[in-house]
Amino acid sequence: MNIVLVDDNPVNLALLGELVKQLDAGQAHAFSDADAALQWCLQQDPDLVIVDYMMPGLNGLEFIKRLRAESSRADVPLLMVTANAEVQVRYDALQSGANDFLTKPLDPVEFLARSRNMLALRRGQLALAMRASWLAEEVRRATQEIVERERDTIFRLSRAAEYRDPDTGSHVMRMAHYSKLIARRLGLTSDDQDILFRAAPMHDIGKVGIPDQVLLKPGRLDQPELEVMRDHARIGHEILQGSPSPVLQQAAVVALSHHEKFDGSGYPHGLAGKKIPLQGRIVAVADVFDALTTERPYKRPWSLEKARGYLEESSGSHFDPDCVDAFLGAWDEVLAIHERFQPVAQV
Structure with missing residues (x-):
């Protein structure tokens, strides 16, 4: 001593x-x-x-x-x-x-x-x-293990819905990273960014309640089928709401609001502008961009530049302009995320 x-x-x-x-x-x-x-x-x-x-x-x-x-x-x-x-x-x-x-x-x-x-x-x-x-280190490790288990469970649950759509887990990974990127560019705290990152993949969890003949239809949906499909936002919210988990609480908000449009023409409640929860406005940009650039049984993928043009054209109508600007303002990072999370080729 x-x-x-x-x-x-x-x-x-x-x-x-x-x-x-x-x-x-x-x-x-x-x-x-x-x-x-x-x-x-x-x-x-x-x-x-x-x-x-x-x-x-x-x-x-x-x-x-x-x-x-x-x-x-x-x-x-x-x-x-x-x-x-x-x-x-x-x-x-x-x-x-x-x-x-x-x-x-x-x-x-x-x-x-x-x-x-x-x-x-x-x-x-x-x-x-x-x-x-x-003791502090042990608590930190235990907490990190809980967070990792929760994160793994959430992504697996999200992929369950995606497999019915059908799609692979690469979609939920890309749109989660896109969402976190937008949140960071908008100035959200690191904690809020992380919560959104974990909540965003559950945006379409309500699709587990949509009948296969509607969900898996290769062609365009007629109006009654479209109404059935749109109900996945309400179903997802009902599945996720009421949880004590901050991540699931935010996921419930995202599930209900990510199909709202900035001009009020979206669903399920026709909310407009800032009345749409910020998390929903962020995920709307991330989800649509990735959906456009992803191949589906009923469509070919759009090019990244074409999808970018759609976001620019729809800024202020479909999308919150601030969210679009935040996303496109980090285009190099968008390209890196798109490249990093590609489906693994099946042998």
Whole structure:
């Protein structure tokens, strides 16, 4: 342990050094200059500081005040050396942060006893700090495992709906990353970006409730079939709502609102402009862009430039202009996401 000795008297300093050797508890660092001692204490890790009161320049009281002003040194055990008559100095030292006192002339037995007490206190502090650090790391790991399990479950659930559409999991991965990209560009916090990233893939979970003859029809849907298909927004919301999970709560909002249009012509409620939840406005851009550029049984994929042109043309009518600008303003990242999450070729 690091034991710091501060006294301008070389004889006293030598005596303190000899007594510290008897503690057999660590290394002594002796300073006759209080300013130099203070700088060492602020830059290194002292475990016990023994400081004299009467010193030229920086006296013991001021030394204590400056040391305690540093939050990381607020708990370092500190002994002040004073004379018997200096009662008021002791009071002031206690108020400044001294833990105990040594009385001049030094009594070796008293010095060893009080120093050992202070070092035992320090060992307890360090052990408690290590325990707290270990517990914090364990909590972090456990929390991360829960988050990863939730994320895996959500993506698997999302893929279940996609397989009925049919499609592969690459769609939900791309549109989730597109959604997070837009959220970041709009200035959402990292936590909000992450929640949306995990919630977005569940936007079409309601399709599990759509009959196969409608969901899997290769041609254009007639009006009654279209009404049945549109009901997947309500079904998805009913599946997801009421959960205590922030991710599922947001997923419920996304499921219900991602087919609303900025001009009010969307469904299921015909919301317009900012009345559409932001998450729904973001996912609308991400989902439509990826749907356009993805091959389906009933259509060929659009080129990326053609899909980009559609977003630009539909900005302000179908889509929130801010979301479109955020998406297209990071076009290089869009291309990277599109390239990264491609379906694995089947052998």
